[in-house]
Amino acid sequence: METDSATPEGSGWSREIPKAYDPATVEERWAAAWVKERLFEVRTPTPAEVEELRGAGHDLFTILLPPPNVTGRLHMGHMLNQTEMDILTRWRRMRGDIALWLPGTDHAGIATQMMVERQLAAEGKSRQQLGREAFVERVWDWRRHYGGAILDQMKRLGASVDWSREYFTMDERLSVAVREGFVRLYEQGLIYRGAYIVNWCPRCQTAISDLEVTHEEQKGKLWEIRYPVIGSDEFLTVATTRPETMLGDVAVAVHPLDERYRHLVGKRLRLPLVGREIPVIADEWVKSEFGTGAVKVTPAHDANDFAIGQRHKLPAISVMDETAHMNAEAGAYAGLDRYAARKKVLEDLEAEGLLGAVREHVNAIGKCSRCGTVVEPRLSTQWFIAVNKRPEGAGASIAELAIAAVKADEAGNKAIRFTPENYEKIYLEWMNNIYDWCISRQLWWGHRIPAWHCAACGEITVARQDPSRCAHCGSGEITQETDVLDTWFSSGLLPVTVFGWPPPGGGSTPDLNAFYPTSLLVTGFDILFFWVARMIMLGCWFMQDVPAADGSKRGLAETVPFREVYIHALVRDAERQKMSKTKGNVIDPVEIVEKYGTDAVRFTLASMASPGTDIAFSEARTEGYRAFANKIWNAARFIFMNVEKWLAESNGHLTFTSLDLSRVDRRNTVLLGFPANPGARANGSADRGPLEHRWIISRLSGTAAAVNGALEDYRFDEAAGLLYQFFWGDFCDWYLEIAKLSLDSADSARRARAMLVLLAVFESALRMLSPFMPFLTEELWHAYYQGHAPAKSIAVMPYPYTENPAPGREAEAEMELLQSVITSVRAARKDLGVEEKASVPVRVRVAGGARAVVNDNQSIVTRLARVSRIDFIDETPQGSGVRSTPQFDVQVVYEKQIDVAAERERLTKELAKLEKVAASSERQLGNPAFLAKAPPHIVEGLKKQQSDAQLLMDKTRKALEELG
């Protein structure tokens, strides 16, 4: 491409751009620039400013990034999540909202601790050797060095987040807030400590919540063990899947109505191998039909047994330690691993002849979701949140609030709306059956529980400031609780803590006033309960006491952490397999991005993000969207080339770069700085201008309306499809090709007009595509304005939008007719085997207004279908090379032998299709019930379809006859 000298001063249209789009350099440059320019940082608006914003029809759009683990590496799920959030945030920002996207990372207690422990292990060390303090310091070191790499990846992917507000869940500020949250709940009597049976991971050596246990069906065995009845020859046979726990048995339970065992209730048994005497008890929980109908009761090692134990006031005997090895209570088995103990117990029972039948048995076994170790139910002292307890004076429990926040009230209003809606049900189902939340973890990395145990009186002191004495007896012999909090406790508080909760000195904070509740949460269903539910519980609970911006008490709808929740799909591999490291099928987004470009990957994810189904990520799709990016790039090249040419010839200049953004009406931003109909003649005549111009502007505004609508509904796939179709299908395939006629024309006014429309539509299309393909559009947008851009970035330009979309229905209908004529001619040429390059005369039979349309736009047909001459005729053309539609017949005149057989086959198929259509419409039209009940427009439509089919069938039959 020629450059420089010939170009008028300051036009800057000379940018030389390569033939193929190369994402790498472009992306890196802009990613860095956006961060450097602090483009997406948001200053907290004052209440007055918020008022003004809303008055102008805009709003705040606040969205919290689900904080990735500090240890995290970006995976496809993140990328999908971030793409969706970025599209929405960029879109809202361009629409004129204050759009704040807040990033941060989660300390992720157990995950991070594991990571560092593994590293230590590689050095032959353990955390125990280091000691708590040194270990925690080591984790901090680790985080300083490697933590947050995932956020750097986000930067590279151009996520439009406010980096100035980045947080880490163990930041000083957030730690204070977490502590405040804990203390308040404790003071309200909603946190308690006690010995209960919890899920224990023997590898992680900590309690984990129910949610952190994954159940897996596994083939196991059901062993029957015979317990001798004391003072009788009888045996009571129990069935168990876990024989080793029998060492901790304290009873055997049967159903009170079970005739088989009624006589044994109250009797005592001799516990084999141990010798302990244990009672036979009756409990309705026992299912007589399962196993032998008698169940051994081991309160310290099974949740059900624990409950039975409580009911019957039985002792609980732990026979294992925290590593799932047998302890001293297990006597001879002490020191054995649980599975070794099982083996030995079975052998010994066998030897004593106490082992009964052994059956195959499938049961669901709980595993630690973190490390896969089989979870051991374990009796231990933990901290819990009483989610169902209603403190004195409070109107509701935490769970009740969290239910009310999602459930529709009598008027049908919901404080939080889920998309897709069915997650509401899943959420409510869970919340309605929720148990107390175990929040203590026996880890070192995390928020240490702010409780101190007194050695003197044994009481607990919970305090905001580290106490020096026991609050109960004044003793100085106090030590802090060693447990830390479940990582979800702190992340559950994020929607309030990131905005400065707790407000110093009561009241509220400017950030809470402006940004709370946030607008939307975008996340996967895998953390629906872990995180989403916890945020709702804690947000609703704590924000009850924070006044609204105007000082009034918050209603439920103002206490929720977000107004909407959009749950997206999971990204799977091309074979729909869940991606996992162990399977080795993880698709690394960074690799894919390097290969195809960020924009192409974003577009792929957006276009595949349809609600309800998981995404089977397909590289083939990405390849297609890389081609799309290249298409846009080359359309730009074409336009730039022509602008340059035009400028050089006309020595003119483009004035639209003087666009004054402060005066732009964001409710009508489809064409920025261009006349509403740039296709019209400048002389003020009534002529609306050439069809193609009117058409493409209509398509543009129609697409803009549809894209905005799709985004309102989180239909990223639809929006992406619309944009793709518009840019490639309408703009490139048709409009650009037609515009070439004008651009090649000697008529400079005609050229100028085409140039104007081309530029206007292209610029709008870039803005419309920008949230989806931020890099490519940014690059081209700057190239477009060449130093005279009205803003620093396309990202702050108005999004194509109009409050009153007025599609040019007429122009679209006319254009569709032309397209149909052109396509028919092309197809007929193919039938005849006309060489690509040859121009051929065509005969067209078309009546009425349609004839005028074709006549007025002859040049378009001749150019796009390579036609040398158009003759209008009044009769249906006979002979070969004919194509017919209900509106017209067209014949390509060309004397070449046609492939009679192929033509006959085509026509026969065509006829069969038509006959099917005709038959079905005839059947319906012949049905009086249909005519009576179907709405008129359906009947009319069918009649037209019927007569069209009839018409074409006649023609096709005739054509077949001619073929002989």
Next chain:
RNA sequence: GGGCGGUUAGCUCAGCUGGUCAGAGCGCCUGCCUUACAAGCAGGAGGUCGCAGGUUCGAGCCCUGCACUGCCCACCA
């Protein structure tokens, strides 16, 4: 055990409140290096919408059952 999804062209998926919706991309076939783009252009082939009933004037779309498949929840040892 309970609940929720999915089953539409060879592949990956759209198809919004039942009627102009049987569609897209990739792949495949044919012809073109037409001066924006071969990561392209043009023209095609390809589906009894998982199966069986039902509701309706009319059913991928609603109902029932079944089959296959994926997922979530769950204290039957």
